[in-house]
Amino acid sequence: MLFIGGTKGRPRVVDSGVFFCPNEGGDRPYTHIVMKRTATVFFVPVADIGELGEYVECQSCGGTYELAVLDLASEAEVQDTPSRGLQRLAAAVIAADGFATTDERFAVLDMLNEHWGVTYTEAELDRDLRAGTEDLYLVLENAGSVMNLDGREGMMQAAVYFRPPISP
Numbered sequence: 099m100l101f102i103g104g105t106k107g108r109p110r111v112v113d114s115g116v117f118f119c120p121n122e123g124g125d126r127p128y129t130h131i132v133m134k135r136t137a138t139v140f141f142v143p144v145a146d147i148g149e150l151g152e153y154v155e156c157q158s159c160g161g162t163y164e165l166a167v168l169d170l171a172s173e174a175e176v177q178d179t180p181s182r183g184l185q186r187l188a189a190a191v192i193a194a195d196g197f198a199t200t201d202e203r204f205a206v207l208d209m210l211n212e213h214w215g216v217t218y219t220e221a222e223l224d225r226d227l228r229a230g231t232e233d234l235y236l237v238l239e240n241a242g243s244v245m246n247l248d249g250r251e252g253m254m255q256a257a258v259y260f261r262p263p264i265s266p
């Protein structure tokens with residue numbers, strides 16, 4: 099009896115999103131692909147029988163990478179980092195005297211949203227006030243690592259702007 103069976107690899111997309119493509123140096127769409135080993139009969143795939151490996155493929159340049167490439171911060175995330183630092187810093191400064199007043203909260207939300215173009219909701223501010231300052235240093239360190247000198251200076255000015263009045 100003539101029976102032609104075998105196996106072949108078939109790519110299956112299991113996830114997709116936006117990542118920082120090292121080849122192109124910018125944010126690009128990607129697909130996360132798992133190669134399935136498929137049993138074939140007369141060259142027709144009939145069943146998945148295992149995995150051959152997985153990789154990330156850039157949808158722009160076609161470059162393929164190990165999954166670890168997804169751990170790199172995307173451009174959008176890098177741009178977000180200073181905003182996050184500013185939010186946390188402002189929250190920490192108005193809470194530094196132990197209590198954030200309604201006026202202080204309003205000042206922070208108004209200044210960030212209206213003047214510095216950083217979206218910051220009341221709920222986010224509340225969450226940051228509750229979070230305290232334990233990881234603040236890390237957040238600021240991350241922000242500092244992606245900011246230029248102007249950005250760092252702006253951050254310092256923000257801290258001074260929101261500081262509680264010094265009691266006599």
Ligand SMILES: [Zn+2]
Pocket residue numbers: 119120121122126156157158159160161
């Ligand atoms: Zn690419």
